[in-house]
Amino acid sequence: MNLPTIPYHSDDFSLRIDKNVAFNILSFRALGDDAKIIKALLIYTALNHQEEDLFGFYRLDPKKFAKSMFLQESHLYRLHPNPYFLTHDPRAQEKLERERNAPKGRMSEWRTWSTYLENALYILTNQSIVDDYRFKDETKTIITTSRFNFFDEITFKLEKTGKTYRVIYYYKPNKKYEENLKQYFLLGEIKKYNQLKKPNLEDAYLDLLNRIGNANAKNINSILFSLDTISSILGLKKYSKFSDQKRAVSRKFDKLCTVIGEDVKGLQLTWVNPNDNIGDYIGMVQHGVKVKVDNVAMITWDRLSEEQKRKKDSKNFKNIFNTELTRAFIQAYFNKYSGKLAGLSEDRKKQLFYEWFISDVDNDIKEVKYENTYLDIYKNSKGMHAHSREFFKVVEYAIKIQTKYNCISFENDRLILYLKDKRVTFKHLYQLLEHIEEIRK
Known part of the structure; x- marks a missing residue:
């Protein structure tokens, strides 16, 4: 079937x-x-x-x-x-x-x-x-x-x-x-980076995401740029007239917004004079500096609430923890069984690791690696033992269904979980465990 x-x-x-x-x-x-x-x-x-x-x-x-x-x-x-x-x-x-x-x-x-x-x-x-x-x-x-x-x-x-x-x-x-x-990173999407290559905006994508992330950390949602600076970021040539330069900047910024607007809600560019009362901002243009009226670019976006920041941070930490924990388990296995693995193909090494992990072998090593990774990522032990217990309950359940049904396999660089009416494929061990936890509930 x-x-x-x-x-x-x-x-x-x-x-x-x-x-x-x-x-x-x-x-x-x-x-x-x-x-x-x-x-x-x-x-x-x-x-x-x-x-x-x-x-x-x-x-x-x-x-x-x-x-x-x-x-x-x-x-x-x-x-x-x-x-x-x-x-x-x-x-x-x-x-x-x-x-x-x-x-x-x-x-x-x-x-x-x-x-x-x-x-x-x-x-x-x-x-x-x-x-x-x-x-x-x-x-x-x-x-x-x-x-x-x-x-x-x-x-x-x-x-x-x-x-x-x-x-x-x-x-x-x-x-x-x-x-x-x-x-020490910024968050982006490879699909959007590639999408912005054609209009030559991939540099601006990285630059502005980084600046916006830094501003969000300070609870600020606006950045000022001189006309020369915003033009350089957007990869534009120098125009002889201010009006032509501003139009070129606005057009190119609009193209950028069509791609990243969903990630940075309310993103827009307006032309301002920093001597006016425009609130808090980040930028090289300072209050009191004489500039030609409305030739300073100000980008603004919707301010993130504390709850939005907390969810974003939690999501990032979760992903970092999952990937680093998987990496720690892999390294522990490779270190202990290096002689057994010598000369084997990459796929065979992966298969043997998964067989080792979904077994009762070396449970003490696995528990130590979990706690060490938790401390390394979260920098404290609060909730560590409770999370560890829940994690290994899911592992125990995975071992139980694998022993009884032989329903987990590794094929074509993917983990596969066979269910009654379908088979689900996973790129990573932590994704398989997430799904098994949902089934267990």
């Missing part, structure tokens, strides 16, 4: 993007044509960290990357006219010679970092793109470092598919970059 397949949808997902990407938009623009792929890689690796790769394989498939980020795959494979490794690596010419002389050329171990995608990966690993990289220390104090590489290491693997081979890349993210994805 063929049961209908129902993908499980969770409402707790918003993409966490390192704030430094928004802070340093102008630094990325200085990279010219490479900026588009580099920014896409930082968005995609944020997605990988949070949603696609909780197992920590750090795998980057060019085909999946291109599809996710609305990039032309063939462009990623084109040879870059001036790859950064040529000037950075003192052995670049020697490596190029070996690549040329290898029987299989670039499809060999002597492959160099020469395509547009490879150049972007190499820059993220070997070049300090941003002048000041910000992160939070253990006391939540914001620290700045002057030199920073987003990735610590990149490698590639030639993977056989049928009778041919394709290149798969692996990267090791900088630990501070990974920490920022759970401590």
Whole structure:
């Protein structure tokens, strides 16, 4: 009997993007044509960290990357006219010679970092793109470092598919970059980021979401910009007339609003004079500064209530806790059974982990990992033991129905729960447990 397949949808997902990407938009623009792929890689690796790769394989498939980020795959494979490794690596010419002389050329171990995608990966690993990289220390104090590489290491693997081979890349993210994805981030959507590429507004999307988030934290719902600043954020050229410049800004801002209006309720732009009584705001334009009348842009939006802020924070913490807890369980299993797992495929390692988790084996390790993760994310033990008991009751129920019905399996990179009238697929363990908890009730 063929049961209908129902993908499980969770409402707790918003993409966490390192704030430094928004802070340093102008630094990325200085990279010219490479900026588009580099920014896409930082968005995609944020997605990988949070949603696609909780197992920590750090795998980057060019085909999946291109599809996710609305990039032309063939462009990623084109040879870059001036790859950064040529000037950075003192052995670049020697490596190029070996690549040329290898029987299989670039499809060999002597492959160099020469395509547009490879150049972007190499820059993220070997070049300090941003002048000041910000992160939070253990006391939540914001620290700045002057030199920073987003990735610590990149490698590639030639993977056989049928009778041919394709290149798969692996990267090791900088630990501070990974920490920022759970401590120092802005919230966005990959779909909207991609949607705003055509009107050249993806930079403005990140920049303004970051500024709006910072303003909300201070209970302020308006930001002032000089005409030059808002034009730069929106990627506009300089017009000779103020009136033409303002019209161009208004038109482009309207395009932005059509995409992000649902996320930022009441978002609008008006032209004001900061010397007028316009209330509290954030911005570089200060009271008392003489400006031409109504040539200052003010963006406003609906102020968030305390209850809305609390729900938003709770949703974020829940998602961070779920992903970090899953990651902690995976790491504990991989550490204990590393010998058993050596040489196995990624899918086989995942399958064995799920079999281990939905069993009575190593319950003491699982309980310790739960409590350690809870303390790490929530920074206190209030409610920890009660939440832990409820969590492991759901796990016990999962073990019970699996033992009795063998209704949970892992197929095609998805967990599957077989029910009487359907089968439900899940990307992550915590989603499966959420659904089982609903059934148990």
